Amino acid sequence: DGGITQSPKYLFRKEGQNVTLSCEQNLNHDAMYWYRQDPGQGLRLIYYSQIVNDFQKGDIAEGYSVSREKKESFPLTVTSAQKNPTAFYLCASSIDLLNSYEQYFGPGTRLTVT
Amino acid sequence: AQSVAQPEDQVNVAEGNPLTVKCTYSVSGNPYLFWYVQYPNRGLQFLLKYITGDNLVKGSYGFEAEFNKSQTSFHLKKPSALVSDSALYFCAVRDITGFQKLVFGTGTRLLVSP
Secondary structure, eight states: OTTEEEEOSEEEEOTTOOEEEEEEEOSOOSEEEEEEEETTTEEEEEEEEEETTEEEEOSSOTTEEEOOSBTTBOOEEEOTTOSOOOEEEEEEEESSGGGTTSOEEOOOEEEEEO | OOEEEOOOSEEEEETTSOEEEOOEEEOSSSOOEEEEEEOTTSOEEEEEEESSSOSEEEOGGGOEEEEETTTTEEEEEESSOOGGGOEEEEEEEEOOSTTTOEEEOOOEEEEEEO
């Protein structure tokens, strides 16, 4: 999966709890992304970051937060404000934002909230 | 806005037969088009891309795609399907607004029977 690791593979949480998904890359890429995948809806962009200490909202950022304190790491927090958090979450990276169309994906984390 | 459509939720083909997974696009300007494959509970893997040049693009694992400007299509093809090709296939287009993110289709599940 191109030098991107996501952990854990499966995550279970109770409703009302915040949860943080890990994403690490060793590709020396500047840009990183978080997507949410739901059946029949393809991938939707949650947040993206083009450089350390900078990140921008994607198409469905409500109820999510991110940080980018290190180049290699881009953790995603799913907050209790996210109305429907159960989904498959994918992290990706690219050399930079100009090459955002060539992305490398991690193996994903399947989050189940009950 | 840039978009892609994958009209088939699922494609069934017998091993050894040719396969086609359809994708049509709607873009302003010249399209950058991509195909990705996703195996169960895994991240997406890049298969091929069309940016410019020959209309027939060759990619990984024996896949190819034909860019057809008049029909605004970018169908994925393989001359002889393998059972191991069974997976979820996503067509994507580069968005020209903002940071040129990838816009994904909803995906087509390919099932290759022995």
